Amino acid sequence: MSIRFYNTMTREREAFEPINPGEVRLYTCGPTVYDFAHIGNFRAYMFEDLMKRYLVYRGYRVTHVMNLTDVDDKTIRACAATDQSLKEYTRPFIDSFYEDKKTLNIIPADVYPAATDHVQEMIAMIVILIEKEHAYQADDGSVYYRIDSFPDYGKLARIDREGMRSGVRVDTDEYEKDNVADFALWKAWTEADGEVFWESPWGKGRPGWHIECSAMAIKYLGETFDIHCGGVDNIFPHHDDEIAQSEAVTGKPFVKYWLHCAHLRVEGKKMSKSAGNFHTLRNLLDEGYSGREVRFELLSAQYRKALNFTRDGLKERRVALGRLDAFRSRLDKIAGEDAGDLPAWAATSEADFQQEMDDDLNTQGALAHLFEMVSAGNRACEGASLSPGEARAVLDLLDRLDTVLGFLQAEAVEIDPELQDLLDQRQHFRAEKNWAEADRVRDEFSARGWVVKDTSVGPELKKLNQS
Ligand code: AMP
Ligand code: ZN
Secondary structure: OOOEEEEOOOOEEEEOOOOEOOEEEEEEOOOEOOOOOEHHHHHHHHHHHHHHHHHHHOOOEEEEEEOEEOOOHHHHHHHHOOOOOHHHHHHHHHHHHHHHHHHOOOOOOOEOOEHHHOHHHHHHHHHHHHHOOOEEEOOOOOEEEOHHHOOOOOOOOOOOHHHOEEEEEEOOOOOOHHHOEEEEEEEEOOHHHOOOOEOOOOOOEEEOHHHHHHHHHHHHHOOOEEEEEEEHHHHHHHHHHHHHHHHHHHOOOOEEEEEEEOOEEEOOEEOOOOOOOOOEHHHHHHOOOOHHHHHHHHOOOOOOOOEEEOHHHHHHHHHHHHHHHHHHHHHHHHOOOOOOOOOHHHHHHHHHHHHHHHEOOOHHHHHHHHHHHHHHHHHHHHOOOOOHHHHHHHHHHHHHHHHHHOOOOOOOOOOOHHHHHHHHHHHHHHHOOOHHHHHHHHHHHHHOOEEEEEEOOEEEEEEOOOO
């Protein structure tokens, strides 16, 4: 059986066959770094991470490029309200994006090209588009893509050609389907752009958002590559515009498989600041949730299905992770050094897990099989029917599945040296059975917002409001 992905281009589930056998070239639209990424953005990055991890698990070599949109309408507007340069303004958001990905155990891309470092490549593409009469400079000095020069325009979103208004122009980076029109490739400088501009054959200005991704994708992955992803909001206009630009320049198909994730809803509603349900990862960490719990919650529904992100959901994940950790420590106690054969119940679960994941990454089904395995495993442990070799083989299986899921291992808490010292003192007092002093140290932890739990594998530190 091969992996099947739902291709937005064909609206069908297709058997996945990369252009070069064994090798996958993947482009995922990255963050617009004008603000902190929100938890909805992370649904998209998480699904892409899962897909990449699963391709690797199934034996493919993956080259992953994720761009950083560090110049577009939103970024310029936000930057103009400060006295910083664009690079200064975007830096903290880029840094926190990397940090959040680490907290969520998202595997880094191979390259994170920033749009502002690739303006020359964008200009080169626009020059070709003008030569080929797919683009023109308008009276306002900006350069626009002539949509009726590309007969397949709008093929990804299946735009009704009747409704197209070529010759009418839209100069914003983001617009709706009912505004289908010639879109901006290069925007002439206006006062509102302040210090943000580059020199070009059309005078000073800046690139439009869509040409950024075409230029960076082609530079790093070639003219035709395997998979391009984003959230559903990227389908139109962003991805259709990318196709029109890239295919008009190269004369070749741009991408073989287009994958898009459904939007995340939060506490039953569209996430927005006014609805009070707008979360960044750091808000959730401050509330005491962990990156591991958030990761699990974001992967709990198949990527094209609705997912309603709730605090209750996070609490359920915490309980499920507790079960999983308890199962693992149970196995640890039984396991020998060398792995024997996998017990039949575990081998079946692995096959079922793979079958669900092959089916367009059905995490919901795959996770159900994982937890069935935990129940079967617990029964085997209770019945004392698990040999040390079998227990080791099940632990190895969990590690193998975790290369895909990335949340089966308890997070290693990075403890600052002062806390580590306190922890050592407490262990010392406990070893001497000096309970009064051990309790005093415990109180000191509480005062600092931590709680110490004694587990079979030693003391564990948790933030106070985590169970
Ligand atoms: P942006 O920074 O707005 O360009 O978005 C970055 C990525 O996050 C894109 O792939 C978007 O499609 C995706 N995205 C934005 N909002 C959501 C949401 N609520 N749920 C899922 N993905 C989203
Ligand atoms: Zn993009």
